[in-house]
Amino acid sequence: MSETRLTTGPDKPGQATRSPSEANLSGNLGVVQLLFTILAFNGPLTVVVGIVPIVIGYGNGLGAPVAYVAAALVVAMFAAGFTKMARHVENPGGFYSFVALGLGRRAGLGASFLALVCYYLVLIASYAFIGITAESLVRDTLHGPSIPWWVWALLAQLVVGVLGYFRLDVSAKFLMVLMAGEALIIVAYDAVVVARGGSGGLTASFLKSSNITSGSLGLALLFAVLCMAGFEATVIFRQEVRAPERTIPRAAYGFIATVAVLFGITAWAVTQALGDANAVAATATDPVGSLMGTVGTYLGAVGLDLVSVLLATSILAALVSAHNVLSRYLFGLAADGILPRPIARAHRRHKSPHRASVTVSVVAFAGLLPFMIFDDTPATLYAKLSGAFGYSFVLLLACTGLAIPVYLNRIRPAGVTVWHRVIAPVLALAGLVITLYLATDNIELLMGAGTSVTVILVVIVYGSFVAGFAVASVLRHAKPDVYQRIGRQ
Template sequence: MTAPAAPTEVPQDAGLSRRTLGVPAITFMIIAASAPLTVVAGGVTTSFAVTGSLGVPLGFVLIAVILAVFAVGYTAMGRFITNAGAFYAYISRGLGRPLGVGASLIALVAYNAMQVGIYGLFGFQLSMFLEAKFGFASPWWLWILLCIVVVGVLGVNRVDLSAKVLGVLVGLEFLVVIVFDIVSLNVAPEGVSTATLDPSQLFGPALGIILVFGVAAFMGFEGAAIYGEEAKDPKRTVPRATYAAVAIIGVFYALSAWAFSVGIGPSQVVEQSQTFGPDLMFVFMGEHTSVIFADIMTLLFITSLFAALQSFHNAVARYFFSLGREGVLPAWFAHTSKHGAPWAGSVAQTVIAVVVVAGFALVGDAFGAAESMFGEMAFLYPVLTMFTWLTNTGAAALVLLMAIIAAAVIGFFRKDRRGLSLWTTVIAPVVSGLALLWVFVMILANFQLMLDQEQPDATTFILPGLIFAAGIIGIVWGLVLRSSKPEVYRRIGHGTEPGAYGTEVLEVVDES
């Protein structure tokens, strides 16, 4: 056991803000990433439509249970590691620094893909809404570029400002979904049926597909650890926010999916979901409430997407910050503002978003010019490509990372359980890790279905390939750092700020 040498260069910025975020603030930011209204309107209907099963509500419960078991070891490890690059730091400390660097690049691919992909749906929905209500035709990418500016401005300001904005938006999402649930239970054309709560509907041939489509609804829940350095009390705030988010999301989605089935009717919900898709929720509310309320729901659907965009943007900015601080990426990424915001990472994520959106927009214009040839593909281009491709890739990457984290927990506590139980350090990580690995394999096996492709094409293989490519490149870069910059290599995963580095005796692991 030896203490690592002090880093040769430490950023002169003040660093991330300290003791800023409490349990409610972090919980809201986690839930914002999952976009509750978007999940109920889009995720639930997609699950019913694609799986053809009534087991969707219980599917959310099962996923919540798996993630809650995962959180046992995940949050236990967080008591001993506080780092804005959560996955990266945990895997570095549990499985070795090269794997940690590989995980960091997978995390950057995952969070950027989720964030930029959501822009595609945001731009399309806002453009269509304005044209339907005001006759104002506008390109989908215009609204994305304007949104990127707003997200970027919030990203370089105090994190509690983002938390307040997201808190309001998430609160409104919950309110409108609760109203939808009440209306659904009141309409109930086949009575308040519990058909979709029958376990036999879940534990059948469609189980794997239900979990594949349902797990994306929870992506972002693991993000509490990313805010550990900014939490008021990391050892308590982060675990409480993680468990609260899993419980709230799981229960809320399960109840709303059940209410959805009751409102449409269990015998009709699959067929109606296949017919209307994500519009089913708004069509239903337009028929049973008023057009005005349906329009309000549509606007909140759009703000739900904005909340998710901001949440994932914040996560990417902090990963860049952590990697720059520790020398894995150029030190420029570690710059923070006087308010403790990782402005360099925020700017980097903004630039990535602009470049990717511009690329899709240029290709989309070509489709638009030949709309008669491509039909629906041209009209729904940002949804069928940008949104579908990138968010599914990001979700797959995050599931893989969580499975690896479960192994990292076992590795971290292997020699010293630090007074924790066998359940916390071994059993829970093994159970959740195997379950998450199985879900990841199912995602790969059904990736064509997730992309809504009749036949596999290049994207079916290239998109998942990006995940593995990022991991391999990261591992190789970690090995290069080990031989060329041993001081940088030694502090990988340990941080360099007061409170994150140099405050505890760290074990130097032989990773040759």
């Protein structure tokens, strides 16, 4: 046999017991590798090209950098309790385990189903996105043949599937190379804009209160919080990092700081590149086109072509990260007995969730296949599904934000102060609830769809939580041993 399986011990329901021949997932990721892995999830260059102009044009205009700082403060306060609670959550089940511990097994399973939908939506959306991006890159930038988008999507699935089969360290090294390229081009863009003094001289207009509160500050905060996607991976990969008690908090706060600084500075650089007088109108009229126009102006034709290439690799990196997260969710739910147990077998040599990874590849292909056959507008598919992902992510974050103070105040573990268990979590929860309200209030804009499609997507999002809650309720009476294992705590 070349694989191992998690089993349930009769002595301690809810915990995994193993024979000497069995093993959990394992890896050797350090802080930097984990940081790059979770940064890959939101695709820094993808955010710069696709989200930063929206925050400027549709959000709070010249005050956009402040929105990223505000979002970072909300998530940092969330992290204050999150990292303390993480020390007591040995199961690498992500937000699923946190909600189960704080709000009970039924809510926990509801959160797990919500997370499955959340990450599945972004996976399908990103495959569509890389398809159209690669098609345009080869045809328009490299002047090659016009190859259908779905061919590139299938090629990306092959690459992602192979990487997902092996130990996480393999994916981490691959992602570090891609992330280095993204980071360098973003920093180069910012540096050249500053060196050349922008369009009409550098200004600090983002510090003016009138600019901070201009336009829609709430919408800006919403999109800025969505740029924190990937945060959950700090605990999803718990079994695959060195010294998780130290690595997870450092990677979590490092991620928050990096996102705030990188996107905040770049948002300011974009306004300077376009000029204070034109930035808001230009990004509102053509978000992506206006941004790419400044890239051509400040980095030249070579820089513009390089950004086009790195945008495709950015999406590929995000796909690898999302695939790995979803694989570990399936692995955890199978280990808990919710999904078929064979999925929870770790590869003996690679110590990877190889069966869960193959399952994700198959399900992703099945989800994308109808659109390959019947839908020739993958751009609209990406917009709708990525918006639904964003909404479900905020909802999942809010559920976890509620579970954290409930758990910490019930257990009151040593070394956890009133700041960690009350003040910071409550402030974070308030910010997340406001963000969820804003997401709901701007739901059609977020999802880029009409009323009927939006309603369907919202029903899927909330329905997934209700379905998980209902399944747990049934298991409580029909299979109490499985019910006790929910969250493996």
